[in-house]
Amino acid sequence: MDGDQHSGGTELGRFLRACRARVTPEQAGLAVGSGHRRTPGLRREELATLAGISIDHYARLERGTETRPSPSVIDALARVLLLEEVEHGHLRSLAALAARTAPEPPAAPSRAVRPGIKLLLESLRPNPAHVVSRTGDLLAYNSGGLRLFAGMDSWPAKQRNIGRYVFLHPAARDLFDDWSNQVRGCVARLRALAGTDPDAPDLAQLVGELLLKSPEFARLWERYDVKGHSHGRKTFHHPDVGHLALGYQSLRLEGTPDHRLVVYYAEPGTPDYDALLLLDLAASESVYPSRIGAPSGDRTEAPK
Template structure:
């Protein structure tokens, strides 16, 4: 049995999330004076968090152990404040409980991988800006030449294997390409964790997570930290083997009418070295530019 399947059988998603976040908060951060002697518990103790959130120790213990799975929104808000959760983590906490409260819906099959012709045309029109279409689990569904080539070496992988998280953790060129590799890995795991909060039994998510848990110790460590902060915009520096170091800003947009597909676009100001490097990536070896996609029905 894969390690992720074993983890799912030990407690609930809510309990695992609360335990993971509790260990990340020190007593000093919340105004608790640590007593003498060595604390065996990293972060807050259960009773300390219960007191901060204004719930009984027994009730909080039942939440962590999976014996209570329907806390009120007020309790969730109190726990979020006590754990100093950010907006994304706070939402994730509510999403977990909403997902647990809903009755299981019939299986809807695998999410569509198709990209409609209008989006493919948009990818072409965005050139020389690198642009990609990603699935909800970060499969690379379509890209213009720069969008593919900024991920140095991924074009040598089969189309169905091309996934951003898989590339970041398993491709031999990823650590060299991203100077901030640790930050990049946290962003990938956070996006997958957020999806796990709303659809934890999704086959596409489970397959990817199980693979990465088996193949990457770094992924395993980050997956168990339950960090769900995501980044929709910012900048990314790359040490590309063909054009050298370049820094591009990026924007991630949800594509309406899809099952969580996102359009990710990178850009730089004209007449800058970064723009020149970006243009070279768009033009170089264009035989590898377009990647096959499943056509949108109709």
């Protein structure tokens, strides 16, 4: 029996099961008979054989009773499961986490943003820029860095979170040209964090809220994608300035590795750059406080 209905195990086992279910026999180079397959994706014995390990060894990995897979086994599994570089690295991290004899108590993540970073945010204007926590909380921003997410300023400062916004704010679906891709990216980043720090209170609180309030989040959460993007392009349909096609870059901040600086930009002289100028001007002349990163008037509450 394949044992796919087993519900226990470790994050390593859950990740392996999710990845195995995504790979078809055809993708793995196996001949498929005409009979009905009860198992989505590869069977355990098929994956073990293709990776060159015993079926019993692989079964123990999924069940969580084998916690010290060798690097060569992890690499072989990543090859058969067709994992991309980010997913392969995540698999290695999960294997290292499973091998710990005693869990390390998680340190409370810092929410403090250094004054120098706040000055840097201001110097980046008119490019929208903000600092986010590992779970996507908006910790600091310049004038356009908050206004870019239309309507987020109406939420209390402590509720401003990118994942919460894209799934729960009514303006998000209209703002993002590729909303479905945006939400997949948010879930993937949270899934990656859950694999390496599953007991983190900040993560558990956010994920619990989104699982309860968003069926779309719950569906994507079960897929166990861990792909992330640190740069690229996004297209916005902003209610104040219209169409915006922007490049973006995400950078980890030295000294506070749980924080990321995210900057959006456009080529000077283009309509997109002109729209950024209008966005920055509108934000500067609005009711936002002059102090960077300070909460604006908490006029309405976030979704209950």
